[in-house]
Amino acid sequence: xxxxxxxxxxxxxxxxRLPGIANLxxxxxxRAMAGLAEVQTDxxxxxxxxRETMYRxxxxxxxxxxxxxxxxxxxEMLEAGYTRVCEFHYVHHAPDGxxxxxxxxxxxxxxxxxxxxxxxxxxxPVLYMRGGFDGSALGERQRRFGHEVDAYxxxxxxxxxxxxxxxxVGCALHSLRAVPPDAMDAVxxxxxxxxxxxxxxxxxxxxxxxxxxxxxxxxxxxxxxxxPVDARWTLVHATHxxxxxxxxxxxxxxxxALCPTTEANLGDGLFPLRDYLDxxxxxxxxxxxxxxxxxxxxxxxxxxxxRLVTRRRNIAVxxxxxxxxTTLFAGVQASAAASTGFDATDDAVTLDAxxxxxxxxxxxxxxxxxxxxxxxxxxxxxxxxxxxxxSEGRHALHEDAARDYASAMQRLLA
Amino acid sequence: xxxxxxxxxxxxxxxxRLPGIANLxxxxxxRAMAGLAEVQTDxxxxxxxxRETMYRxxxxxxxxxxxxxxxxxxxEMLEAGYTRVCEFHYVHHAPDGxxxxxxxxxxxxxxxxxxxxxxxxxxxPVLYMRGGFDGSALGERQRRFGHEVDAYxxxxxxxxxxxxxxxxVGCALHSLRAVPPDAMDAVxxxxxxxxxxxxxxxxxxxxxxxxxxxxxxxxxxxxxxxxPVDARWTLVHATHxxxxxxxxxxxxxxxxALCPTTEANLGDGLFPLRDYLDxxxxxxxxxxxxxxxxxxxxxxxxxxxxRLVTRRRNIAVxxxxxxxxTTLFAGVQASAAASTGFDATDDAVTLDAxxxxxxxxxxxxxxxxxxxxxxxxxxxxxxxxxxxxxSEGRHALHEDAARDYASAMQRLLA
Numbered sequence: 011x012x013x014x015x016x017x018x019x020x021x022x023x024x025x026x027r028l029p030g031i032a033n034l035x036x037x038x039x040x041r042a043m044a045g046l047a048e049v050q051t052d053x054x055x056x057x058x059x060x061r062e063t064m065y066r067x068x069x070x071x072x073x074x075x076x077x078x079x080x081x082x083x084x085x086e087m088l089e090a091g092y093t094r095v096c097e098f099h100y101v102h103h104a105p106d107g108x109x110x111x112x113x114x115x116x117x118x119x120x121x122x123x124x125x126x127x128x129x130x131x132x133x134x135p136v137l138y139m140r141g142g143f144d145g146s147a148l149g150e151r152q153r154r155f156g157h158e159v160d161a162y163x164x165x166x167x168x169x170x171x172x173x174x175x176x177x178x179v180g181c182a183l184h185s186l187r188a189v190p191p192d193a194m195d196a197v198x199x200x201x202x203x204x205x206x207x208x209x210x211x212x213x214x215x216x217x218x219x220x221x222x223x224x225x226x227x228x229x230x231x232x233x234x235x236x237x238p239v240d241a242r243w244t245l246v247h248a249t250h251x252x253x254x255x256x257x258x259x260x261x262x263x264x265x266x267a268l269c270p271t272t273e274a275n276l277g278d279g280l281f282p283l284r285d286y287l288d289x290x291x292x293x294x295x296x297x298x299x300x301x302x303x304x305x306x307x308x309x310x311x312x313x314x315x316x317r318l319v320t321r322r323r324n325i326a327v328x329x330x331x332x333x334x335x336t337t338l339f340a341g342v343q344a345s346a347a348a349s350t351g352f353d354a355t356d357d358a359v360t361l362d363a364x365x366x367x368x369x370x371x372x373x374x375x376x377x378x379x380x381x382x383x384x385x386x387x388x389x390x391x392x393x394x395x396x397x398x399x400x401s402e403g404r405h406a407l408h409e410d411a412a413r414d415y416a417s418a419m420q421r422l423l424a
Numbered sequence: 425x426x427x428x429x430x431x432x433x434x435x436x437x438x439x440x441r442l443p444g445i446a447n448l449x450x451x452x453x454x455r456a457m458a459g460l461a462e463v464q465t466d467x468x469x470x471x472x473x474x475r476e477t478m479y480r481x482x483x484x485x486x487x488x489x490x491x492x493x494x495x496x497x498x499x500e501m502l503e504a505g506y507t508r509v510c511e512f513h514y515v516h517h518a519p520d521g522x523x524x525x526x527x528x529x530x531x532x533x534x535x536x537x538x539x540x541x542x543x544x545x546x547x548x549p550v551l552y553m554r555g556g557f558d559g560s561a562l563g564e565r566q567r568r569f570g571h572e573v574d575a576y577x578x579x580x581x582x583x584x585x586x587x588x589x590x591x592x593v594g595c596a597l598h599s600l601r602a603v604p605p606d607a608m609d610a611v612x613x614x615x616x617x618x619x620x621x622x623x624x625x626x627x628x629x630x631x632x633x634x635x636x637x638x639x640x641x642x643x644x645x646x647x648x649x650x651x652p653v654d655a656r657w658t659l660v661h662a663t664h665x666x667x668x669x670x671x672x673x674x675x676x677x678x679x680x681a682l683c684p685t686t687e688a689n690l691g692d693g694l695f696p697l698r699d700y701l702d703x704x705x706x707x708x709x710x711x712x713x714x715x716x717x718x719x720x721x722x723x724x725x726x727x728x729x730x731r732l733v734t735r736r737r738n739i740a741v742x743x744x745x746x747x748x749x750t751t752l753f754a755g756v757q758a759s760a761a762a763s764t765g766f767d768a769t770d771d772a773v774t775l776d777a778x779x780x781x782x783x784x785x786x787x788x789x790x791x792x793x794x795x796x797x798x799x800x801x802x803x804x805x806x807x808x809x810x811x812x813x814x815s816e817g818r819h820a821l822h823e824d825a826a827r828d829y830a831s832a833m834q835r836l837l838a
Binding site: 385 | 459461462471473496500685687690693714717718736738747748780788793794795796797826829834836837
């Protein structure tokens with residue numbers, strides 16, 4: 011990628027200092043179901059049976075449990091090296107579908123979790139209107155997620171007015187299947203100029219097939235033709251692409267948010283990374299369902315997925331960068347401001363230089379060591395803006411958040 | 425797998441108690457190069473360029489540095505939940521190819537590392553005789569690895585005489601390409617009855633193609649026809665198999681040692697796990713090159729590799745087991761004694777029950793939570809036999825081993 015400078019780690023008295031990492035895709039509440047969807051439900055188990063577990067869990071949350079789970083999750087993210095998170099937030103209403111008072115109660119829980127932990131939050135309230143490409147109404151368990159356009163824009167305006175140094179508010183379109191074209195047009199036309207737009211797209215093959223059947227085009231091709239996709243946009247997953255779509259996303263300037271651990275857990279398939287890098291496409295990573303909360307596991311397995319398929323090594327390395335780790339880090343940094351809305355050049359993550367894994371490390375190889383062999387937590391300090399939020403590997407709320415999380419889990423699993 | 429009982433975790437006052445995990449494949453010295461082979465060397469980078477880095481690193485070891493690196497590695501293994509390790513050990517001689525005095529000096533270093541850390545060691549000195557299927561002599565950088573049959577059997581007899589409760593000694597054939605058929609026959613005929621036999625096989629496509637060209641059969645097919653493969657045998661990798669080979673290994677009773685993180689790092693390809701489980705084949709895991717030292721990452725990505733290819737979830741789950749995590753654990757336990765030579769039913773790994781990830785856990789889901797979402801170290805205690813070697817997540821030698829490792833790395837990277 012000719013325009014992506016290599017990232018070098020800097021050796022300081024505290025350790026190896028790196029830029030903070032942006033997490034481009036999060037559904038915070040799903041952290042509570044990590045490891046609970048690996049049971050046998052159906053011989054042809056797939057994404058769609060996982061979704062059943064997710065619906066059951068989503069049905070149990072209220073603002074208090076959401077705040078507790080998000081607080082624990084954001085502590086984990088900071089301790090792992092993420093300093094910014096894009097929250098693709100769709101559990102808006104009470105279980106019966108009625109609005110909370112205030113209507114932003116669930117969003118408020120996420121904002122509060124971000125405030126107390128110190129992570130920068132790009133809040134992306136999700137527009138979720140229909141049950142499928144056929145325009146069917148939302149099912150009973152999707153009622154918590156739904157808005158018509160006017161109510162959605164009121165929520166967005168309320169939240170957008172609260173933007174500050176640690177909060178950005180943008181728009182998430184759940185997916186092409188959940189948002190009719192005219193609603194998409196109306197919302198996009200009403201967005202503030204600075205608002206980022208994120209959308210789930212082309213994650214699953216059945217979704218691609220339905221889009222072709224109903225709209226006459228593959229999802230990404232349809233989106234590129236019918237929406238003003240540019241650098242403000244983030245396409246989440248974009249797993250199933252043809253060559254024209256790969257080139258089209260790269261040309262648009264949009265970022266692709268890749269979520270390797272979730273995409274592997276859900277059996278989505280593999281993104282065509284090598285072709286996309288050759289087209290100079292922008293990309294970043296997200297922990298999505300939070301089955302893993304580890305930027306290095308995301309990066310490692312993004313690269314490994316390509317190696318397993320191509321039977322080659324060092325796929326992401328480019329002529330301009332000395333190694334795979336530096337190339338992957340450079341890619342993640344290059345897209346972060348466009349996708350999150352935060353510049354955040356003063357965020358920093360410092361790795362413990364004294365662990366055995368980094369014995370003899372140099373600025374050229376420390377990222378490779380961390381990304382490929384960093385199985386234990388190596389993050390020693392994290393700074394967000396000027397504020398230090400992690401010391402000696404622990405967030406200041408490490409204990410408190412864990413206690414509140416355990417109590418929330420008792421209620422959620424009762 | 426009809427004959428593999430599910431493993432359930434037991435809740436004790438110390439946490440969730442599980443059986444110890446067997447690591448079926450280790451090249452200890454390679455831990456020192458973790459993260460150092462992810463640099464750009466060749467546009468068509470592959471396994472074979474990785475091997476160049478490995479040769480350079482292997483060339484620098486002596487018994488002292490090997491003991492230091494192995495000690496750190498075994499501390500890491502125990503802290504991660506491995507209580508047994510099969511050491512596939514091929515760096516036998518001085519750099520110029522001459523024997524150390526004693527000839528077992530490098531083996532002795534591994535035995536000492538295992539003794540001081542308390543891990544059970546299945547030492548498998550490697551027979552490595554030729555540079556390829558063409559029968560060519562070993563290259564200059566392979567001289568440290570080589571033996572003729574007589575010298576090899578003397579080394580094996582010396583080591584075998586030292587077996588005890590914590591040490592087993594078996595035979596490793598490096599690969600079909602490195603061991604001529606008549607030498608294989610001679611060594612197998614001379615082995616003690618209790619000796620396990622491990623062999624690298626069908627890891628890389630070029631190796632499969634060469635075997636077909638020279639020996640007229642695929643590697644696993646050739647081995648099954650020409651060697652008395654039974655439950656004492658472990659086939660390492662066995663990545664590239666046809667349907668007859670899948671059925672043949674399963675029928676033989678041999679164990680396949682799968683090394684998902686190394687196989688991904690090297691771009692080997694994906695083992696046909698689903699078909700092999702359907703054939704009731706025995707299998708276990710190994711950390712091999714130690715790019716990762718984490719049994720849960722091995723198990724998680726073993727399952728995920730299959731999900732990505734099949735676009736289904738929960739591949740390893742079977743009718744007789746309640747979840748993927750329990751099925752994977754049961755598989756690993758079922759093969760451990762046959763592959764390592766250790767029964768070790770009194771080894772135990774206890775997970776910290778108080779971490780957020782295990783909040784509300786039950787005996788039915790704790791393995792899924794650990795395997796799929798256990799990104800931080802959760803192992804609190806480890807017992808090998810009656811001896812507790814890890815307390816509060818730390819091995820007694822945690823600090824000492826790290827210091828000696830750092831000093832060894834200074835010499836290795838000088």
